[in-house]
Amino acid sequence: MRPIRFATASLAAAALTLPLVAGVATADPSAGREAAPHSNARFDRLREAAPEGFFVGTAVAGGGHHLEQDYPDPFTSDKEYRKILGRQFSSVSPENQMKWEFIHPERDRYDFAAADGIVEFAEKHGQVVRGHTLLWHSQNPAWLEKGGFSKEELRAILREHITTVVGRYAGRIQQWDVANEIFDGEGELRTQDNIWIRELGPGIVADVFRWVHEADPEAKLFFNDYGVESVNAKSDAYYALTRELLRQGVPVHGFSVQAHLSTRYGFPGDLETNLRRFDALGLETAVTELDVRMDLPENGVPTQAQERKQADYYQRALSACLAVDGCNSFTIWGFTDKYSWVPVFFEGEGSATVMTDDFDRKPAFYALRDTLKGARG
Ligand code: 9MR
8 A cells, every 4th residue: 555645746847847957058959858867866767756666667669560660679689778677667568578479479389588588677677567468359360360260269279378378477467458458439349359259259358357367366457448548438338347347256456548648639637537436446547558649840859848748748647646546557658769659650740758769858757757756745
């Protein structure tokens, strides 16, 4: 249990940090940003600034869209990246390395190398791991999606995958995103694009939670989705489902919001209210994939006003989580623009993370750090 925290850091506070930063007086577009991101000052690190028992995480870059970029695997190859990863964060989430297509590339073959590397790194650096993910409609291997398996075979394949993957890391994963994105925007179960729900029916969701719990009784088991930051049709669907599963005694422990936000849209101001209603059900809550993208000016460099707006979104998302007692895990989806998925998926948008390509800190970084510090009380 955490001590009571006060989430008071404001946009003004975040904005104030900008001119105070040890600016580099050059014509460089990053002028005004702090040049050296590796101060050893204890509270300069997000993980140290955080209140006791509150985990600050990031996705660990690798797999997925990275495979099509002209750089080597970020996690294993980028020394600077690894250094910041170890210093700044107390939680890590494999961005792609535990997804089916990555960890289970052929029916009879698993590839644990990348996931093992992340879990070992985490242990070495005193970090917890969020496992991501087990039941999803996306990033499944072709052998599975196009295998023409019978229902019995599919059920056996899913159970074996869970026993193998969850079992391998049992006791070493703090939270598992067991079911990812199972509802659409209208709050309807994905009965077509999710192979498991389509072939095995909605009851498979409860079975999967039971199987994961058997394989790792210590891990906290989550539903995770995007577009559920607010009270809306989709989050209502999760609310109804989790309440029902809890009533049935299914081991569901948490509900998490991904929070892929954009400054094109307003901040979801009822995030805290939404988290609170899940908290009231007795569930843990978490923010699992926060980033805040923006429309980039022609020169590709965000304006100070854009960066301040972004910092405000980061700060508000963090404050909402800090304000809810059972929200103890706050993860950003990558910490540097160098490896962000955003420009690859959204044309003309970018700068979504808290550091530039060169690991220079943006106002959003300071907004997080100062809000965490403020919450220590
Ligand atoms: O960041 C991931 C990227 O590398 C992959 O190419 C992409 C493929 O779908 O998935 C990204 O991560 C997603 C996460 O697993 C689930 N929530 C949405 C994330 C962003 O698309």
